[in-house]
Amino acid sequence: MSETRIIDACNTYCPGPLMELITYMKQAKVGDTLELLSTDSGTADDVPEWINKVGHEMVSSEKIGEVWHIKVRKSK
Amino acid sequence: MSSQIDIVCISGTREKLQMAAMIASVAAATGDEVTVFFSMNALTYFIKGHTEDPPTEGEFGEMLTKKGVPPFKQLFQQASELGDAKLLPCSMAMDLLEITENELDSEFGPPTGLTKFLSGTEGGQLLTF
Numbered sequence: 396m397s398e399t400r401i402i403d404a405c406n407t408y409c410p411g412p413l414m415e416l417i418t419y420m421k422q423a424k425v426g427d428t429l430e431l432l433s434t435d436s437g438t439a440d441d442v443p444e445w446i447n448k449v450g451h452e453m454v455s456s457e458k459i460g461e462v463w464h465i466k467v468r469k470s471k
Numbered sequence: 472m473s474s475q476i477d478i479v480c481i482s483g484t485r486e487k488l489q490m491a492a493m494i495a496s497v498a499a500a501t502g503d504e505v506t507v508f509f510s511m512n513a514l515t516y517f518i519k520g521h522t523e524d525p526p527t528e529g530e531f532g533e534m535l536t537k538k539g540v541p542p543f544k545q546l547f548q549q550a551s552e553l554g555d556a557k558l559l560p561c562s563m564a565m566d567l568l569e570i571t572e573n574e575l576d577s578e579f580g581p582p583t584g585l586t587k588f589l590s591g592t593e594g595g596q597l598l599t600f
Contacts, residue, residue, distance in 0.1 A: 413500070414496055417549075418549070
């Protein structure tokens, strides 16, 4: 079964949220979804860039209030 | 596409160590081949048990400390653990500091001379902090 895991990286700055995502991505299984919460606006640009380069899947990215919710799926 | 990034860390100030660590961690975690060569004032911050914060160059360095920015040592550690970045101490700096490999943080690789470091940097991007 694939799981969804929320990673709360609010109130830290670049590259903190990205590094947290990468840490959890390493531990996740293929097919798992990770939702990264971040208040650092650079994260919203950096995560899709990283996902694209490394070859995972972007699911969604939206800003709710002050917090970015970025969902990605591990695909390999 | 991955590339090769070589970083020379010589300054022992908060801002420079931070920027070098940010680039090293992001590049390494993205699959780039990263080597960081530490010498001069930068190396002392990686001696085991060294907890003193480096001096800041200006206002920005103070902000790095006050706000929740990931500490540079943690970022270098992540560069090594998540992206296999090589963290190499300069053998000349180690001689001057009179320290051995065992006295440095465990992520550090073997003492490295300039000739060896430079022969490995051929064709890569070299950044100096």
